[in-house]
């Protein structure tokens with residue numbers, strides 16, 4: 372058996388043969404993986420199952436910012452911002468090869484904007500304290516044009532420069548999974564929780580099904596954590612006593628769209644932030660892995676599609692507002708990828724409907740049967756959320772007390788000094804594992820090239836052997852981010868990636884499903 376299949380078989384054997392887990396976690400996004408890593412780092416025995424791939428849900432579809440959230444500051448939510456700024460520093464220092472500081476410029480087109488926003492950002496600096504990444508600076512219009520070549524110069528008064536961070540969200544998730552595994556956790560993707568095991572009205576475990584083999588196993592656990600993102604309510608329903616009234620949904624999903632275009636629309640290494648567009652929303656133009664991300668939107672939606680589609684008005688909004696702030700307006704035909712994520716906003720009674728008014732903080736709920744559900748929050752605060760979850764589990768007597776703080780300075784697998792994430796993807800994203808990558812067959816066989824990086828045959832093999840990639844989509848959407856950067860190019864590579872991955876997994880893989888997915892990422896409504 373080849374290493375990738377051997378590794379998966381070993382994980383399944385441990386999952387199905389272990390008698391009693393301290394913790395079973397459902398959901399392999401930022402939230403669930405953060406909980407699994409923290410618990411494993413504290414010495415608990417942990418199993419985590421993810422029905423699709425790590426970060427296949429919301430956690431691969433973020434704006435890629437590691438941030439305190441300047442707009443929450445504008446809403447007066449100082450505690451949320453202070454916590455996020457603290458977490459920003461931890462995220463950057465624990466995986467510096469895939470999470471880096473990023474300078475932002477807010478261009479001002481009204482006389483008052485520079486002073487107004489600059490003062491707010493000085494407060495942002497003060498809240499970050501010694502964890503600050505660089506001081507906020509007031510800029511003249513010439514300086515703004517230098518830092519943001521491509522910005523609309525007409526009517527420009529000046530601007531403000533400040534610092535936040537950016538990261539590769541899906542790769543960060545995979546590293547959380549790998550680091551948790553290195554600490555003894557069993558983490559398995561393509562394996563869904565299909566039922567809860569209940570005894571005497573208490574949740575005592577979870578029934579899981581391996582999507583590859585159809586095999587089922589029951590994981591008995593002292594504590595079950597439901598970290599299924601926007602899908603948490605489905606698992607909460609399974610926790611309902613027969614005959615009891617349906618539970619009120621916890622989540623109000625809100626959709627966010629991003630468009631990706633070439634860097635020529637905003638060359639340079641600074642991101643552009645418009646804090647208040649014509650209709651009061653925020654607009655980002657963020658250089659990322661050799662391309663430019665434009666976004667995002669905040670649109671309530673009822674369904675929970677795995678691949679939500681953008682609404683025409685969302686695409687129009689992003690293009691229209693980008694055209695106001697960029698000298699050269701991106702057109703529909705310039706868009707290389709369009710992707711959509713669902714925010715798991717926490718619904719509070721009386722606030723349904725307007726998701727901008729719903730909570731961006733997280734919620735931890737413990738059901739009468741002992742199911743621990745966590746949702747909401749943001750990527751940047753995943754670590755603090757995990758600490759809150761474990762604290763609740765301990766307070767409820769589901770786990771014995773063990774001190775928090777185990778992950779504050781826990782370096783993720785491969786952590787090494789990094790390079791700006793504005794550069795095209797390449798070996799630098801593998802940190803200290805770059806040498807191991809280079810030792811694999813096909814290190815010089817480039818399937819796609821961008822600058823001195825791209826996607827090599829060795830990267831596909833590495834994804835199978837070390838990063839638990841099981842499908843063409845796992846490779847092209849989340850180990851490499853090509854689907855998000857250039858969907859047409861990703862579609863073209865489906866066949867060759869299927870061949871290399873098929874060799875690693877000892878089976879024939881059909882590229883057609885991924886080709887269809889890539890086509891959707893190229894299509895604007």
Ligand SMILES: Cc1cc2nc3c(=O)[nH]c(=O)nc-3n(C[C@H](O)[C@H](O)[C@H](O)COP(=O)(O)OP(=O)(O)OC[C@H]3O[C@@H](n4cnc5c(N)ncnc54)[C@H](O)[C@@H]3O)c2cc1C
Pocket residue numbers: 397398399400401402403420421422423424425426427428429430431432433434435436437438562563564565598599600601602606625626627628667711712713714715746747748749750751752
């Ligand atoms: C458009 C947008 C932009 C954003 N930008 C940022 C940003 O720049 N910075 C930031 O900090 N935050 C950002 N966020 C927020 C952040 O992305 C989310 O808060 C975070 O990713 C949520 O992670 P999660 O693990 O809770 O959910 P998910 O990532 O959705 O993970 C839940 C997982 O559970 C799995 N699952 C569901 N049911 C089952 C089951 N029965 N069995 C097993 N597994 C199951 C799903 O497949 C999924 O992978 C953004 C969000 C959106 C939507």
